[in-house]
Amino acid sequence: xxxxxxxxxxxxxxxxxxxxxxxxxxxxxxxxxxxxxxxxxxxxxxxxxxxxxxxxxxxxxxxxxxxxxxxxxxxxxxxxxxxxxxxxxxxxxxxxxxxxxxxxxxxxxxxxxxxxxxxxxxxxxxxxxxxxxxxxxxxxxxxxxxxxxxxxxxxxxxxxxxxxxxxxxxxxxxxxxxxxxxxxxxxxxxxxxxxxxxxxxxxxxxxxxxxxxxxxxxxxxxxxxxxxxxxxxxxxxxxxxxxxxxxxxxxxxxxxxxxxxxxxxxxxxxxxxxxxxxxxxxxxxx
Amino acid sequence: xxxxxxxxxxxxxxxxxxxxxxxxxxxxxxxxxxxxxxxxxxxxxxxxxxxxxxxxxxxxxxxxxxxxxxxxxxxxxxxxxxxxxxxxxxxxxxxxxxxxxxxxxxxxxxxxxxxxxxxxxxxxxxxxxxxxxxxxxxxxxxxxxxxxxxxxxxxxxxxxxxxxxxxxxxxxxxxxxxxxxxxxxxxxxxxxxxxxxxxxxxxxxxxxxxxxxxxxxxxxxxxxxxxxxxxxxxxxxxxxxxxxxxxxxxxxxxxxxxxxxxxxxxxxxxxxxxxxxxxxxxx
Numbered sequence: 001x002x003x004x005x006x007x008x009x010x011x012x013x014x015x016x017x018x019x020x021x022x023x024x025x026x027x028x029x030x031x032x033x034x035x036x037x038x039x040x041x042x043x044x045x046x047x048x049x050x051x052x053x054x055x056x057x058x059x060x061x062x063x064x065x066x067x068x069x070x071x072x073x074x075x076x077x078x079x080x081x082x083x084x085x086x087x088x089x090x091x092x093x094x095x096x097x098x099x100x101x102x103x104x105x106x107x108x109x110x111x112x113x114x115x116x117x118x119x120x121x122x123x124x125x126x127x128x129x130x131x132x133x134x135x136x137x138x139x140x141x142x143x144x145x146x147x148x149x150x151x152x153x154x155x156x157x158x159x160x161x162x163x164x165x166x167x168x169x170x171x172x173x174x175x176x177x178x179x180x181x182x183x184x185x186x187x188x189x190x191x192x193x194x195x196x197x198x199x200x201x202x203x204x205x206x207x208x209x210x211x212x213x214x215x216x217x218x219x220x221x222x223x224x225x226x227x228x229x230x231x232x233x234x235x236x237x238x239x240x241x242x243x244x245x246x247x248x249x250x251x252x253x254x255x256x257x258x259x260x261x262x263x264x265x266x267x268x269x270x271x272x273x274x275x276x277x278x279x280x281x282x283x284x285x286x
Numbered sequence: 287x288x289x290x291x292x293x294x295x296x297x298x299x300x301x302x303x304x305x306x307x308x309x310x311x312x313x314x315x316x317x318x319x320x321x322x323x324x325x326x327x328x329x330x331x332x333x334x335x336x337x338x339x340x341x342x343x344x345x346x347x348x349x350x351x352x353x354x355x356x357x358x359x360x361x362x363x364x365x366x367x368x369x370x371x372x373x374x375x376x377x378x379x380x381x382x383x384x385x386x387x388x389x390x391x392x393x394x395x396x397x398x399x400x401x402x403x404x405x406x407x408x409x410x411x412x413x414x415x416x417x418x419x420x421x422x423x424x425x426x427x428x429x430x431x432x433x434x435x436x437x438x439x440x441x442x443x444x445x446x447x448x449x450x451x452x453x454x455x456x457x458x459x460x461x462x463x464x465x466x467x468x469x470x471x472x473x474x475x476x477x478x479x480x481x482x483x484x485x486x487x488x489x490x491x492x493x494x495x496x497x498x499x500x501x502x503x504x505x506x507x508x509x510x511x512x513x514x515x516x517x518x519x520x521x522x523x524x525x526x527x528x529x530x531x532x533x534x535x536x537x538x539x540x541x542x543x544x545x546x547x548x549x550x551x552x553x554x555x556x557x558x559x560x561x562x563x564x565x566x567x568x569x
Contacts (some may be wrong), residue, residue: 082499141514149513176513178506187507188497188514191521194492208445208474208481216472220441220482222518254547255492 002026002169006073006111007101008080010034010041013116014088014246016144020173022066023058029082038072045070077106083114084169086138093120097128104129106156112162114138118189119245122153130144133157136166139186150177151186184249184256185242192230193243193256199227200259210279234280236262237271329354331373333401335393336360336382336410336434343439344380351467353377360389372400378463381409382434385535390414391422398423406459408446410434412483413539416476417449426451430460433480435536436528444469447476453460479540486524487536491552493521498554534559 005021007014010032016042018028034039046067052058079085085107086098096115103113113135115125126135137153150170154163163179170177180186185193199213210215214226223230231239243258250256265271266279272278302511332348334341334357345355356373360383372379379397383390390409397407409419411431420426431447444464448457461471474481493507502510508520517524525533541549551559 147514149510151510151514176509178502178510180506180510181501183496183500184500187502187510191489191492191511191515194489195485195515198488202481202484205477206475207477207484208472212472212474213481216443216445216481217485219443219470220438221486222516224516257548 002083002165002172003101003192004029004082005169006079006085007088008032008076008079008085008103009088009090010038010072011088011090012144013140014086015044016146017039017086017088017140017173018070020049020145022069024173025069026169026172026196027069027071029073029079031076031079033074035074038074074101076102079103080107080111082107082111084114084166086114086116088116088244089118091119093124096125100126100135101128104131107135107224112136112165114166119185119251121184122155126155134161134162136162137182137186138166138170139180139188141188148174148176149188150175151180151188151220152177153180153182153186156182187245189242190246190256193239193246193258195223195227196231196239196243196262197258198257200261204259205226219267228279231262232272232280232282235272235274236278237266239266240266305384321358328379329380331356331375333357333372333376333379333397334382335380335397336390337385340382340410340434340439341370342434343436344382344434347440347467353466360386361391372397374401376401376405378459379405379407380432380434381407384410384413384435384532387414390419394419394423394429398425404459405429406456407464408432408460408463411447411476411478412480413478413535414448415478416447417451420449420451427453428456430456431476431480432460433474433483433491435483435486436532437524438482440469442470444471445474446471447474447480449476478543479536483536484540486528487533487540488519488548490528490533491537491549491555493525494552494555494558497522498552530555530558530562 004027006029007018008031010030014030018030021028030038030041038286049058050061053060053063073079085103087096089095089099095116097270100113109131111134115122115137117125117137118139122135122137126132129135132155135155136158139151139153141147141149152166167177202208202213203210210228214228217223217226225233240258240262243262247256247258269275270277273282276282287461291526294326309531320397330353330567332353332355334345334355338359338361341357341359345357379401381390381393381397383393394409403425405428407429409416409429409431411419412435416429416431420429423429429521430452433445457473464471496502497504497509504522508523512520537549537551
């Protein structure tokens with residue numbers, strides 16, 4: 001039973017997780033080195049709750065009780081009593097490794113340390129820690145972890161008890177978990193990139209046009225977006241970075257090699273919906 | 287096994303026999319009118335040959351949309367001979383074989399001499415190109431490739447691949463035929479695997495690698511792609527409905543064509559194609 005959850009990083013993901021947790025009666029210790037970001041995060045949660053109360057999705061008593069569970073922290077050792085600590089910091093290997101080294105030293109051995117990195121191997125993020133068996137990965141999906149799914153990625157030496165506790169936390173915040181070994185891209189990212197890569201190859205060899213492929217994938221496979229539409233939404237630069245990361249971490253396995261066109265597009269400034277130009281053209285760049 | 291859908295089989299047979307006398311009549315009609323729903327009691331005839339369960343699924347679909355169907359399955363003892371005569375006035379012929387290319391060739395040779403000179407022959411072309419198939423028959427302008435794959439036959443869109451011999455009229459006739467079944471068409475290039483079977487088989491293959499290497503449990507893989515990607519049927523669940531041998535055949539054909547490593551079938555997939563579905567009894 002998770003009673004105290006630490007979250008490191010009060011950005012979009014950290015804020016979303018904190019909100020979910022306090023709504024499910026878990027005490028949150030939200031840490032950020034930057035107090036302004038921390039304040040902004042709290043204001044965001046309060047604002048979301050006010051709106052939920054106005055829309056009668058939440059009672060004011062529930063809102064107050066949940067906010068009581070939200071504690072802010074600016075010192076890492078203050079997370080020492082947490083059952084699980086989730087890092088939600090910037091996607092930078094050096095920053096994450098350094099953080100895990102500190103968390104490993106500052107917290108009780110029973111604390112589970114979780115990374116949310118979508119592209120790095122858990123074994124790599126936790127490599128600087130002494131007790132690597134307590135390090136796991138959580139893959140959240142969608143804007144601000146909106147998807148119901150969470151992939152739990154145990155480290156190579158993580159015991160079953162820690163995996164069970166991690167799964168229990170995911171259940172407590174109302175999500176569904178699957179257990180996946182520590183492989184590049186796990187299941188969801190890896191599968192998404194196979195769809196992207198195949199669609200790109202089909203377009204490159206002129207089997208079908210991008211619009212046709214999107215149409216076929218939506219209508220015949222039932223996916224909400226075609227692969228070219230999805231890459232435009234995710235950001236073609238992000239697709240390139242994740243695709244190359246999966247390929248590199250798979251030791252150059254040709255099954256995961258991203259087609260060269262994707263890099264050419266990024267270099268040409270075609271990064272998708274956010275700048276108005278990708279596989280499709282958009283009137284209003286985001 | 288012969289399947290006659292839509293009316294009393296004996297009555298249908300006798301009607302077909304009567305029509306044979308007027309062999310030349312369809313020649314004078316345009317391709318589109320060949321497969322249009324005729325007013326009056328006569329229904330257009332679709333001849334369907336190939337593998338189970340695709341033949342049965344497509345026969346049901348055609349019957350539900352007003353066609354009389356003459357169908358034969360490959361895996362019956364007498365195979366195609368169960369239809370002693372391909373109805374001369376058949377509007378359209380569909381060949382649905384992906385696994386046994388020798389049988390497919392025999393089916394197409396049989397269709398080659400049948401029907402009107404303009405009767406479209408729509409042949410599954412996911413394990414052998416439509417162009418190669420067209421070289422097996424006479425009047426090769428009649429043949430078009432289609433992405434016939436179990437579970438995809440009744441989907442909203444059908445991929446149609448013209449060959450280098452296909453005139454515009456044959457493509458239009460095929461589009462019209464699918465339209466009468468409530469199915470749209472996407473005209474794609476004539477490549478082994480076409481679009482959706484290629485993507486789908488590649489995904490299933492990776493899922494099988496993941497199971498084989500113990501990356502995740504099959505149920506978790508399906509849950510992950512259902513919730514995380516939005517693929518309603520999952521991958522392993524969908525593959526079970528398609529049939530492992532079909533998936534293996536598509537991957538082998540693409541691999542033989544491209545020599546790209548990513549299409550090499552996972553050993554577990556090959557094993558399952560040979561032995562059937564066993565993992566869910568083990569897990």
